[in-house]
Amino acid sequence: MDKDNFAKAKGHWILARMGKRVLRPGGKELTHKLIEGLHISPQDRVAEFAPGLGYTAALALARHPQSYVGIDADEDAVKLLRRGIRNGNTSFLLGSAEQTGLPAESRDKVYGEAMLTMQSDAQKSKIIGEAYRVLRKGGLYGIHELGLCPENLGEDLETEIRKELARVIRVNARPRTVSQWKALLEKEGFTIRSVDTNTMHLLESKRVLDDEGFFRAIKINVNILLHPQARKRIAEMRRVFRKYEPHLNAVAIIAEKN
Secondary structure (H helix, E strand, O other): OOOOOOOOOOHHHHHHHOOOOOOOOOHHHHHHHHHHHHOOOOOOEEEEEOOOOOHHHHHHHOOOOOEEEEEEOOHHHHHHHHHHOOOOOEEEEEOEOOEOOOOOOOEEEEEEEOOHHHOOHHHHHHHHHHHHHHEEEEEEEEEEEEEEOOOOOOHHHHHHHHHHHHHHHOOOOOOEEHHHHHHHHHHOOEEEEEEEEEEOOOOOHHHHHHHHOHHHHHHHHHHHHHOHHHHHHHHHHHHHHHHOHHHEEEEEEEEEEO
8 A cells, every 4th residue: 555645544654654753652751661671681682573663673772682683564664674774683574473483482582562452362362472482481572552441441432442543543453451461461471570551642742742852743743734634634543542541541561481
């Protein structure tokens, strides 16, 4: 699909086209907590599932791991990452997070952001299981995903939120509560080590300013003004996010392979 067709493109690609670099539900703040919680060191072999635009990859690489591999199913994303991030211990592969092709127990740290949310529970489990397979014993897996709250959110409201999100972002988003995310990880054999949450204010002005900085925030706003179709889609996304704000959050979890 032509990602410049703003009427049909996925929400995150529209935001990227407008210049937004931080596309995770908990913003830069929660991404930094995730990377800090993984304690990446120069001895670590790191894998990232769905690195997207490479913002978090740069944070991980700043910690100088022994090696880093990013695996993304989007060919355009892989091409951009290969052009933008080049060093001897880094590679980006076109592939699936549920079947990476990486050897078993070959990684010390694995993480992924804002990608499990877009999968069915069965696919979530396959991807989590793949992270478990490629990690050595004692290795850490980090996720940063869209959450639902409170824990006793009714099934009808949960279904309504999922349908509205799918309609506006053109992706079948299936967020989960903190306890549900933890249960998915534990079912595949992980032990939960830490949980952090943040508000889901992806499109709010203060979050955009905090995440992107003053000058890039201005650039994003100018781009939105210059692209009426994109402006319409973004306004609709913001409307839905605000409508369900009491029931949406962002969740970052660090889990250990037993």
